[in-house]
Amino acid sequence: MRPYAAADIGTWDLTADVVVAGYGVAGAAAAVEAAHAGAEVLVLERAGGWGGAAALAGGFVYLGGGTALQRACGFDDSPEAMATFLMAAMGPGADAAKISAYCEGSVAHFDWLVGCGVPFKPVFYGEPAWEPAGDEGLMYSGGENAHPFDEIAEPAPRGHLPQMDDKRTGERGGGYMLMKPLVKTAERLGVKAHYGVRIERLVVERDGRVCGVVARSHGERVTVRARRGVVLATGGFTYNEEMLAAHAPLLMGRPGSAVEEHDGIAVKLAQALGAGVAHMDACEVAIHMDPQYLIRGIVVNGRGQRFINEDTYPGRIGQAALFQQGNRTFLVLDEEGFEEARRVSAAPDVLQLPPTWVCESATELAAEMGLPPGALEATLEVYNRHAEDGRDPLLGKAARWLRPLRGPLGAVDLEGMTSGFALGGLTTGTDSEVLHVNGEPIPGLYAAGRATAGIAAWGYASGASLGDGSFFGRRAGRSAALNR
Ligand code: FAD
Numbered sequence: 001m002r003p004y005a006a007a008d009i010g011t012w013d014l015t016a017d018v019v020v021a022g023y024g025v026a027g028a029a030a031a032v033e034a035a036h037a038g039a040e041v042l043v044l045e046r047a048g049g050w051g052g053a054a055a056l057a058g059g060f061v062y063l064g065g066g067t068a069l070q071r072a073c074g075f076d077d078s079p080e081a082m083a084t085f086l087m088a089a090m091g092p093g094a095d096a097a098k099i100s101a102y103c104e105g106s107v108a109h110f111d112w113l114v115g116c117g118v119p120f121k122p123v124f125y126g127e128p129a130w131e132p133a134g135d136e137g138l139m140y141s142g143g144e145n146a147h148p149f150d151e152i153a154e155p156a157p158r159g160h161l162p163q164m165d166d167k168r169t170g171e172r173g174g175g176y177m178l179m180k181p182l183v184k185t186a187e188r189l190g191v192k193a194h195y196g197v198r199i200e201r202l203v204v205e206r207d208g209r210v211c212g213v214v215a216r217s218h219g220e221r222v223t224v225r226a227r228r229g230v231v232l233a234t235g236g237f238t239y240n241e242e243m244l245a246a247h248a249p250l251l252m253g254r255p256g257s258a259v260e261e262h263d264g265i266a267v268k269l270a271q272a273l274g275a276g277v278a279h280m281d282a283c284e285v286a287i288h289m290d291p292q293y294l295i296r297g298i299v300v301n302g303r304g305q306r307f308i309n310e311d312t313y314p315g316r317i318g319q320a321a322l323f324q325q326g327n328r329t330f331l332v333l334d335e336e337g338f339e340e341a342r343r344v345s346a347a348p349d350v351l352q353l354p355p356t357w358v359c360e361s362a363t364e365l366a367a368e369m370g371l372p373p374g375a376l377e378a379t380l381e382v383y384n385r386h387a388e389d390g391r392d393p394l395l396g397k398a399a400r401w402l403r404p405l406r407g408p409l410g411a412v413d414l415e416g417m418t419s420g421f422a423l424g425g426l427t428t429g430t431d432s433e434v435l436h437v438n439g440e441p442i443p444g445l446y447a448a449g450r451a452t453a454g455i456a457a458w459g460y461a462s463g464a465s466l467g468d469g470s471f472f473g474r475r476a477g478r479s480a481a482l483n484r
Pocket of ligand 1: 024050061234236256258259261448449469
């Protein structure tokens with residue numbers, strides 16, 4: 001991992017002003033902005049083509065503050081409300097400077113994406129779901145309209161989704177519709193890309209300035225000089241078992257929403273130069289159940305107790321399940337709830353799990369589930385008593401979703417039904433400069449995307465990764481281009 005000294009390189013095989021490692025969302029945004037700022041840009045991509053995790057993604061981009069799409073769908077928002085929400089929901093330990101820059105620049109960033117050709121359909125999707133049923137462009141994607149955030153900040157939907165020609169999530173989904181126009185824009189601006197080229201080391205001048213990379217292509221060593229700067233945009237460390245074991249062990253064996261190329265190379269290369277890291281234990285966590293079901297029932301832990309309002313962002317339920325409840329959780333619903341959810345759900349079958357157990361009474365059900373005697377009954381008694389009055393004084397679920405659960409009950413075993421990706425990474429400034437552990441920028445080195453600790457420090461909202469990856473990717477490209 002140690003950097004090479006420039007003096008030892010001999011000849012350079014390739015040279016550009018700005019060298020971008022990784023052609024996912026952060027790399028594409030960096031390439032466009034660096035080229036726009038007048039730099040000659042070379043992207044090195046390990047895979048056989050552009051895209052990374054971004055092209056496989058559902059496509060949520062977390063934006064707000066009053067974007068044209070929000071306004072077209074009839075929603076007011078402000079950078080202040082957005083920042084207040086993000087500071088509360090992305091923490092503890094959210095980076096106030098990054099969040100402030102992100103919220104202040106969000107409207108312009110949306111316009112920039114549209115300017116690059118990313119299509120958004122001005123239709124709001126208001127159902128509880130992981131993603132819209134069709135090609136709707138706007139959705140709540142972080143629990144903004146649920147307790148406690150609806151009392152902390154004025155709620156607004158901020159999950160912006162590129163419109164799909166023919167929705168096929170994981171193949172030609174919203175993420176692909178985001179990436180394709182960004183790459184086309186980069187190509188129009190003269191950005192060159194080399195595929196099958198995997199960066200392995202950084203190269204530094206005697207004064208510590210990063211001036212290139214050493215890569216491998218088809219087994220051959222390739223030396224690449226960067227006249228102005230190197231941008232690390234190679235993704236996170238979710239597929240590096242050793243790093244997961246050291247920082248986020250609960251995610252081991254359950255990677256999700258990431259690609260195998262996320263092997264932590266950027267973090268390691270920059271750490272070898274003294275870079276700092278942050279929030280290495282934080283993770284996005286999905287729970288594998290359609291929110292249409294979760295919201296109509298109660299989610300309980302292995303003690304038969306509720307622990308979260310079921311109408312919040314399902315990713316918060318996933319995080320709480322994995323990190324606070326030993327990944328042992330159950331969804332309890334009555335017949336009416338199951339039937340209604342089945343009728344309205346637009347989710348794929350894998351997210352519509354049938355009940356594992358069905359029983360006439362809570363006592364029988366709890367026994368089947370292996371819960372401590374009396375615990376589930378007590379939970380249901382309290383929930384139902386307050387639901388009659390349209391209240392949830394324990395966890396603050398909204399009145400709209402409260403209804404006593406009666407008659408035969410079913411429970412879905414959600415034990416282990418979580419997966420996710422690591423959120424921690426390199427410490428960067430608001431201009432995407434990689435920061436040394438002493439707080440100073442490492443000259444010539446920039447980073448963005450999941451290689452960095454972005455706006456999500458612990459909590460998460462769908463769209464935060466494509467959002468901060470594209471936003472701070474642009475800044476990385478621009479900073480590198482202007483570095484002389
Ligand atoms: P990537 O987009 O993965 O790009 C990194 C690139 O670097 C890759 O192309 C990789 O091959 C390349 N690379 C790696 N190592 C090297 C190397 N040594 N040399 C050269 N190149 C290298 N996020 C959201 O915000 N909203 C969503 O709706 C969403 N849905 C998702 C759904 C799925 C199915 C998946 C898989 C992910 C989803 N995500 C979503 C997560 C999001 O896609 C990623 O977190 C995001 O793409 C990270 O951006 P990035 O630029 O850091 O990494």
